[in-house]
Amino acid sequence: MNSTPTLVRRTALAVTAVAAALVLAACGGDGGTSDDASEASASSASAGAHNAQDVTFAQGMIPHHQQALQMAVMAAERASSAQVKDLAEQIRKAQDPEIRTMSGWLRSWGEDVPSAAPGMGHSGHSGGSGTAGMMDANDMDELMKASGRAFDTLFLTLMVEHHEGAVEMARTEKAEGRYGPATELADAVVTAQSAEIEDMNKLLGRTGG
Known part of the structure; x- marks a missing residue:
């Protein structure tokens, strides 16, 4: 049987x-x-599985994320809305690990890992052309001086623009990149940050922004 x-x-x-x-x-x-x-x-x-677009994406997105983290730290200290503070923490938890991941890719490829000094805007990084949506020094100074509801509105307004730039960069990577993990991260950025843009626009509507 x-x-x-x-x-x-x-x-x-x-x-x-x-x-x-x-x-x-x-x-x-x-x-x-x-x-x-x-x-x-x-x-x-490390060499054959990526192209120049993958390098541009990582070198541009790292300082872009670093600036978002700077803005999130300000929100934790200055925002009056619990929803804004929660959003800032959500951004921090998502983007900090992504910075480490992209830095690892660049090191494995033998490429420079960009860095940004606290409070620096466009001129504060070496990420090449990947600056879509980045705040300049004046924007960051204005945000640093704001507090309470005024901070909430300014933070949300600037972060929407910042996220829109990241989504634009990520869509370019999805279309032109070669390295699988990079295009997958780009897809995740588009999905997560598009949802956050929608949430922030709703918050701006409630705060009169």
């Missing part, structure tokens, strides 16, 4: 073993080692 299933299982195991042997032979057919294969894979991931 059980001979047929047993035969099927044995045949499947044999096919699996043959396939595994072929894979091993392919990896070592030229006398290479597993280390060689690992190095080749790493080389492909």
Whole structure:
């Protein structure tokens, strides 16, 4: 009664073993080692799997995110609305890990990781052309001086513009990038920040912005 299933299982195991042997032979057919294969894979991931757009995206989005984090820190201290403070914390939790991720990509590709000094706007980063929606120094100074409801309105107004710039950059990456994790992150940015733009516009409507 059980001979047929047993035969099927044995045949499947044999096919699996043959396939595994072929894979091993392919990896070592030229006398290479597993280390060689690992190095080749790493080389492909770091060099061959990305293009110039991926680099531009990461180098532009890092300082863009850094400025958003600066604005979020201000909101935690100066906003009067609990909803604005919650939004700022949401932005911080999402974008801080993304900065670390993109920085890791750039290091693995042998590219410069941009940095931005606190309070700096367009001139405060080396992210090339990826500055869509970035605040300038005057905007950041005005936000820093505001408080209470006035801060809430200004923060939301500026952050909507900031997010719109990020979405624009992310859509370019989705269309022109090659590195899978980068295009996936870009897709996540479009989805999350488009939703946050909608939420912020609703808050602006309630605060008369």
